[in-house]
Amino acid sequence: MTNLSILIIFPLLTTIAILFCRNTTQIKWTALLGSLIQLVLASLLMYSYYAERATGNTSQMLFEQRYSWYSALNIEYYIGVDGISVIMIMLTAFVVACGILISWKIETLTKEFFFLLLLLSVGTYGFFISLDLFTMFFFLELAVIPKYLLIAIWGSGKKEYSAMKLALMLMGGSGLVLIGLLATYFNTDIGSGVHTWDLLKIAHLHIPYETQLFIFPFLFVGFGVFTALFPFHTWVPDGHSSAPTAASMFLAGISMKLGGYGALRVATYLMPEAAQHYSWIIVLLATIAIIYGAFATLMQKDLKYINAYSSVSHCGFILLGIGMLTKTALIGAVMQMVSHGLMTALFFGAIGMIYERTHTRQIKELGGLLKTIPFLSSVFIIAGLCSLGLPGFSGFVSEMVVFMGAWQRPDAFHRIATILAAASIVVTAVYILRAAGSAIMGPIKNEHFNHLKDATWNEKIASVLLIVAILSIGLAPFWLINIISPDTQLIMENIARGAIGG
Amino acid sequence: MNTDFFILMKPELSITFIIFILLTLKVWDGIKENTTLIHLTNFLLLINFLIGFIGNSTGALFNGMYHTTDLLSLEKNILNFGTLIISLQAFEWIKNHKHVIEFYILLLTTLLGMFFMVSSGNFLMFYLGLELASIPLAAIVNFDLEKIKSSEAAVKMILSSAFASCMMLFGISMLYGTTGTLNFAELPQLITGGSLQIMSLIFVFTGFAFKLSAVPFHLWTADVYEGAPVPVTAYLSVISKAAMVFVFISILNPLFVNAQNVWYNMLFLTIVLTITIGNLFAIRQNNIKRFLAFSSISQVGFILLGISSGTHMGVTASIYFLIVYVFSNLGAFGVIALVSAQTEKENISDYKAFYKNNKTLSWIITIALFSLAGIPPTAGFFGKMFLVTAGASKGNYVLIIIAVLNMVVSLYYYLRVVKAIFVDENNEPIEKVEGNIFTKASLIICMAGIILTGFASVLYDYINSLM
Numbered sequence: 001m002t003n004l005s006i007l008i009i010f011p012l013l014t015t016i017a018i019l020f021c022r023n024t025t026q027i028k029w030t031a032l033l034g035s036l037i038q039l040v041l042a043s044l045l046m047y048s049y050y051a052e053r054a055t056g057n058t059s060q061m062l063f064e065q066r067y068s069w070y071s072a073l074n075i076e077y078y079i080g081v082d083g084i085s086v087i088m089i090m091l092t093a094f095v096v097a098c099g100i101l102i103s104w105k106i107e108t109l110t111k112e113f114f115f116l117l118l119l120l121s122v123g124t125y126g127f128f129i130s131l132d133l134f135t136m137f138f139f140l141e142l143a144v145i146p147k148y149l150l151i152a153i154w155g156s157g158k159k160e161y162s163a164m165k166l167a168l169m170l171m172g173g174s175g176l177v178l179i180g181l182l183a184t185y186f187n188t189d190i191g192s193g194v195h196t197w198d199l200l201k202i203a204h205l206h207i208p209y210e211t212q213l214f215i216f217p218f219l220f221v222g223f224g225v226f227t228a229l230f231p232f233h234t235w236v237p238d239g240h241s242s243a244p245t246a247a248s249m250f251l252a253g254i255s256m257k258l259g260g261y262g263a264l265r266v267a268t269y270l271m272p273e274a275a276q277h278y279s280w281i282i283v284l285l286a287t288i289a290i291i292y293g294a295f296a297t298l299m300q301k302d303l304k305y306i307n308a309y310s311s312v313s314h315c316g317f318i319l320l321g322i323g324m325l326t327k328t329a330l331i332g333a334v335m336q337m338v339s340h341g342l343m344t345a346l347f348f349g350a351i352g353m354i355y356e357r358t359h360t361r362q363i364k365e366l367g368g369l370l371k372t373i374p375f376l377s378s379v380f381i382i383a384g385l386c387s388l389g390l391p392g393f394s395g396f397v398s399e400m401v402v403f404m405g406a407w408q409r410p411d412a413f414h415r416i417a418t419i420l421a422a423a424s425i426v427v428t429a430v431y432i433l434r435a436a437g438s439a440i441m442g443p444i445k446n447e448h449f450n451h452l453k454d455a456t457w458n459e460k461i462a463s464v465l466l467i468v469a470i471l472s473i474g475l476a477p478f479w480l481i482n483i484i485s486p487d488t489q490l491i492m493e494n495i496a497r498g499a500i501g502g
Numbered sequence: 503m504n505t506d507f508f509i510l511m512k513p514e515l516s517i518t519f520i521i522f523i524l525l526t527l528k529v530w531d532g533i534k535e536n537t538t539l540i541h542l543t544n545f546l547l548l549i550n551f552l553i554g555f556i557g558n559s560t561g562a563l564f565n566g567m568y569h570t571t572d573l574l575s576l577e578k579n580i581l582n583f584g585t586l587i588i589s590l591q592a593f594e595w596i597k598n599h600k601h602v603i604e605f606y607i608l609l610l611t612t613l614l615g616m617f618f619m620v621s622s623g624n625f626l627m628f629y630l631g632l633e634l635a636s637i638p639l640a641a642i643v644n645f646d647l648e649k650i651k652s653s654e655a656a657v658k659m660i661l662s663s664a665f666a667s668c669m670m671l672f673g674i675s676m677l678y679g680t681t682g683t684l685n686f687a688e689l690p691q692l693i694t695g696g697s698l699q700i701m702s703l704i705f706v707f708t709g710f711a712f713k714l715s716a717v718p719f720h721l722w723t724a725d726v727y728e729g730a731p732v733p734v735t736a737y738l739s740v741i742s743k744a745a746m747v748f749v750f751i752s753i754l755n756p757l758f759v760n761a762q763n764v765w766y767n768m769l770f771l772t773i774v775l776t777i778t779i780g781n782l783f784a785i786r787q788n789n790i791k792r793f794l795a796f797s798s799i800s801q802v803g804f805i806l807l808g809i810s811s812g813t814h815m816g817v818t819a820s821i822y823f824l825i826v827y828v829f830s831n832l833g834a835f836g837v838i839a840l841v842s843a844q845t846e847k848e849n850i851s852d853y854k855a856f857y858k859n860n861k862t863l864s865w866i867i868t869i870a871l872f873s874l875a876g877i878p879p880t881a882g883f884f885g886k887m888f889l890v891t892a893g894a895s896k897g898n899y900v901l902i903i904i905a906v907l908n909m910v911v912s913l914y915y916y917l918r919v920v921k922a923i924f925v926d927e928n929n930e931p932i933e934k935v936e937g938n939i940f941t942k943a944s945l946i947i948c949m950a951g952i953i954l955t956g957f958a959s960v961l962y963d964y965i966n967s968l969m
Contacts, residue, residue: 070959072818072966073891123878134887142878148917152925160925164917171913175906178887182894182902214899 001044002052002063004079007089007125010038015118024110028100031114035097038121042093049086049483060200060490061131069135074196078132082490083483084334088128088261091341094469095253096121099246101462102349105356106154106244113154116146117246124254128261133181133197136266140177140258144170147239147251154244162235162242169235173225177262180218184270187211202270203494209273216274219267220282226259228315230289237296240308245352248304252311253345257337260318264333264491268322272495275325280413282323287417290316294427303351303361306435307344310387313424314340314395320421321402324414325495329405330488331481332398338480339386339394339473346466347383350376353459354439357452363435368444375455377440379463384432386470389425394473399425401481510561510570513578514621516550517614521607528603539602540593544940547586554579562623566687569623573968577620577748577821584741584828585613590944591836592733594843594937605645608638609737616745620752625674625684628749632670632713636663639742643730655729662722666712673705686757695761703758707768710754713746716806717775720799724783727795732842735791736835739798744824747805751820755812762812766896769810774904777803781911785918788849790838793915794831797874800912801827807905808889814969816892822962823885826873829951830882833870836945837863840937847932850919854928860935864923866945873952875916876909881956888962 014034021027052062061080069075081089099117106113123143130136144167151163181197187207188196196202207215225232236256240248268275275282293313300306314336321333353376354369355361370377386393389400406418444450455463473480508515523546533539554575562569589606596602615634622628640663644656678684680699681692693699708719715723727735758765780800787793805827808820840863842848857864873882886909894902937945955961 070962072815072963073888075959137887138878138883141883145872145877149920149924152921160921164914164921167917168910168914172907172910175910178890179899179902179906182891183899185891186894186897 001041001048004045004063004065004081004129006041007038007045007129008122010034010041011118011122011125014038015115015122018111018115018118021111027110027114028104031100031118032097034118035093035100035121039093039097042090045081046086046090049081049083058486060487064131069132073134074194075134076132076198077130077135078198079129079135080131081129082487083485084261084265084487085128087334087338087480087483088257089125091257091338092121092124092128092254094465095249095341095345098345098349098462098466099249099253101458102249102352103244103246104456104458109153113150113244116150117250120146120150120250121254124258127258131199133184133199133202133266135197136199136262137174137178137181140262141171141174143255143258144174147243147247147255150247151239151243154247155242156244157242158238159242162238166235166239169225169232173222173232173259176218176222176225177266178222180215180222180267183211183215183218187215199266199270207271212271212274213277216267216271216278219271220263220275220278223259223262223267224285224319227256227263227318228289228293228312229259229319230285230292230312230316233289233293233312236312237305237308240311240348241302241304245348245356248308248348248352249345252307252348253341256311256315257341260315260322260333260337263319264322264330268325269491269494272497276495279323279325282319283414283417286316286319286323287420288316289313290320290421290424291427294424294431297431298427300431301363303354303363303366303435303439304348306363306431307347307351307387310428310431311340311344313428314344314387317399317402317421320417321405324402324406324409325492326405326408327485327488327492328408329402330491331484332400332402332405334484334488335394335398335401335473335477335480339398339470342466342469342473343383343386343393343395346379346463346470347387349459349462349466350380350383353455354380358446358449363439365445366439367442367446368440368449369452370440371444372449372452373454375460375463379455379467380440381436382467382470384436386474388429388432392471392474394470394477397474397477401477506561507563509557509559510563511568512557513554513575513582514614514617516553517610517617520546520550521610521614524603524607524610528607536597536599536602540589540596543606544586544589547582547589551579551582551586554582566623566685567627568618568621570621571968573821573965574621574748576965576968577744578617580821580825580828581613581616581620581741581745584744584832585609585737587828587832587836587944587947588733588736588741590940591736591832591839593940594840595731595733599645601645605642608642611638612636612642612737613741616741620745620748622749623686625677625686628753629667629671629674633667635742635745636660636667639663639738642734643726643738645734646731649729651729652731653729655726658722658729659726662712666709666719669705669712670709673702673707673709676702676705686753689757690759693758693760695764700761700764703761703765704768706753707765710746710750711772714743714750714802714806715799716772716802717779717799720776720780723799724787724792724795728789728792732791732835732839732848735794736832736839739794739835740828740831743798743802744828747802747809747820747824751809751817754809759812766810766812769806770898770901773803773806773810773901776800776806777905777908781908781915784912784915788851790848790850790853790919793850793919794834794838797912797915798831800908801874803908804886804889804905807893807901810901811892811895813892813895814966815888815895817969818962818966819885819888819892821965823889825961826881826885826952826955829948829955830870830873830880833945833948833952834867834874836941836948837867837870840935840941841932844935845932850922852932853919854922854926855931856923858928858931859933863935866949868920868923869949869952871916871919875913877913879956880952881954882952884956884962
């Protein structure tokens with residue numbers, strides 16, 4: 001698997017194949033098969049990545065492909081991966097496959113549902129592998145609009161409002177990114193008035209300090225909207241809770257990571273000096289998001305809202321890691337992206353599966369589920385424990401790394417931010433344990449709960465896949481750290497060079 | 503007068519020839535069947551479109567009054583193409599009409615006027631073309647003869663057109679007064695930015711703003727669009743607008759290059775107002791034609807944004823966007839024309855639950871609207887991106903921020919229509935609507951265009967190579 005374009009072409013072919021399916025069974029199996037093969041492809045990619053690195057290839061990006069696209073504007077179809085993108089691609093493949101398994105029972109407009117879901121994944125894969133800013137932006141926007149339709153058509157609750165809010169806020173975010181990218185483009189003179197969108201080339205140019213200060217906020221806030229940067233997080237609770245299960249898994253699991261990845265790879269990497277200049281604001285906003293998210297979660301009565309608000313809090317750790325600008329913290333940020341992606345997908349999956357059976361997500365109406373549906377209840381509890389950062393699960397490892405990285409900043413401001421962020425974990429424990437306690441344990445609150453059926457084969461596979469992934473990070477984090485570490489090193493070097501140069 | 507005349511003026515002669523054939527048919531009165539007439543005209547238009555690609559050359563006639571280049575030939579091909587598509591889509595509406603031949607004669611006369619306008623090398627020629635393009639247009643706006651709204655639209659159109667022409671003529675006369683010539687080749691050196699010349703720039707600019715329906719000269723647009731038959735609305739919003747943009751491109755920067763600062767500021771204000779007000783009004787519309795009218799106003803704002811850069815990049819981006827715009831807007835209008843012809847429903851609320859009975863048509867109009875909104879992977883995304891990129895080359899980020907924020911606003915109202923189609927409930931959704939083979943063909947062409955023109959960079963590179 002060294003031809004990266006397959007990662008985009010294959011899901012695209014799957015979506016087209018779905019259009020030609022005749023009945024629901026065919027559609028589901030095509031989608032599942034497609035996503036599973038994609039998972040295999042992603043694993044192969046990871047294997048070849050390791051193999052290539054083992055041969056001593058230390059170039060920053062591997063498996064590069066470069067074709068001229070719009071030559072007049074110097075736009076290229078330029079793709080390549082480093083450790084961070086490989087990991088994000090694995091995450092996407094996992095979540096998409098599980099999302100499709102969990103949506104097995106979708107009855108209305110099945111074809112359209114799977115079509116849009118897979119189209120979303122095309123956008124995401126493309127975003128993670130592109131190294132040309134224009135191409136990257138193309139894929140970023142491609143991953144917005146299908147979400148609107150997914151939520152507005154198959155969602156629940158105030159779905160139309162939430163879908164519109166999500167679409168507009170994310171488009172607003174990508175609009176800010178666009179402004180930032182244009183400003184970057186016109187500030188990259190690579191000789192005789194020619195500009196470039198090439199990410200790596202721009203990283204090695206020295207964009208003037210004042211210009212960086214102008215561009216960075218657009219890029220960072222723009223991507224920040226995707227990853228629930230306070231105060232642009234308001235689409236998260238509504239969007240997540242109205243979305244159908246697979247879409248919330250996708251949204252929280254992958255979509256929000258687009259922002260984190262962009263903030264790291266584009267904003268911080270290209271504008272290192274500005275990142276340092278503004279880092280205190282990022283840290284401040286991230287800390288607010290962490291604490292605010294945690295306390296807001298305390299007040300929620302709906303399971304999906306609990307997970308949605310806790311996502312705000314958890315994504316705060318990603319931004320905190322980026323804002324701290326130490327190597328360890330950046331590694332932690334990337335790990336938190338992966339960990340949160342898997343964990344929240346599992347959590348939304350579990351909530352969705354429970355909701356499908358009990359038809360309620362209100363904590364006070366649920367109870368005693370462990371007795372009737374033990375498998376699903378266990379999945380819920382595992383997801384919850386991972387979310388509250390129990391050692392052994394991925395959540396603990398990644399948050400720990402973020403804190404360790406954050407602690408390397410010795411001044412009082414960063415120390416206080418770190419302490420406050422760490423303290424929020426206690427709050428997390430409260431809401432998770434309370435939700436699990438009253439919804440899963442305790443007496444059976446409703447007669448009809450006695451007749452619930454436990455997970456079906458597809459739901460079991462999906463849950464087990466995600467749990468295995470979570471445990472493999474939680475118990476053996478070194479493989480993840482090893483694959484990320486060289487690339488965060490490069491980003492740090494760019495920052496250090498910026499500091500000397502400026 | 504030699505063979506040059508026939509080669510250079512081939513597009514105009516070709517259209518004139520079709521008009522003559524139609525006139526002869528009218529006088530001869532041999533073909534009684536409406537459908538035969540329409541098919542014949544469509545066939546002629548197809549031939550005319552194909553001829554447009556063969557043997558184009560560069561040159562000037564009548565002492566520079568008329569000139570043509572490869573770029574201008576391309577622009578005429580775009581107009582020919584749009585007219586052909588509209589004619590295909592008009593089938594459902596015109597087939598029961600009493601005056602098929604008159605419709606086509608008037609339509610093609612306006613097209614002829616636009617060709618002269620695009621090719622003009624002199625303000626007199628330009629004005630001649632402009633009037634040839636405007637007056638018959640008002641007549642076909644009124645082509646639903648029994649509808650009062652149509653007549654109202656036509657009157658509004660002709661009055662505002664006349665007013666715009668007045669403004670423009672006044673501006674041109676001042677230009678003549680200060681320079682002593684109306685020839686495009688001589689004007690750039692003579693226009694030095696004196697105060698009377700600035701005054702004339704303002705008047706010419708205003709005239710254009712009227713014709714392009716840029717804010718604050720947009721008020722006629724919505725009423726005219728609403729009153730006109732759907733194919734005519736499509737013609738107004740695509741072909742007529744595209745032709746005006748083409749002329750605007752070849753007049754504004756080439757002639758007033760010495761007054762660039764002045765017109766840039768005028769354009770800046772116009773763009774901000776046009777995009778913002780077009781969007782804000784589009785939000786509140788219920789009639790889908792009025793809705794598209796306001797959305798097309800804001801699209802014009804984006805085109806002006808590309809032009810404002812005053813560079814080749816801006817011109818390329820504008821022409822490229824117009825091609826995409828032809829595909830997208832005609833994709834949307836094709837569906838609307840079909841629904842309107844068969845059910846007479848033209849409100850957004852009528853489109854609620856449209857998806858229930860018309861799956862393919864729903865996707866077509868959705869993709870077309872997404873393309874107008876600039877959502878990837880449609881070509882509209884690329885078009886908007888290039889316009890904004892061209893606009894940003896001046897380094898005026900205030901303008902870019904306003905434009906980008908407006909893209910978000912525009913997404914809101916496009917999504918409103920999409921929501922009506924897919925999400926909303928309706929007890930009486932529109933019945934299954936079926937077009938004939940020509941309508942289907944036109945829609946397929948539009949869809950193919952929307953999807954392919956973005957990914958294939960060939961088109962953009964081609965336009966760029968013509969500069």
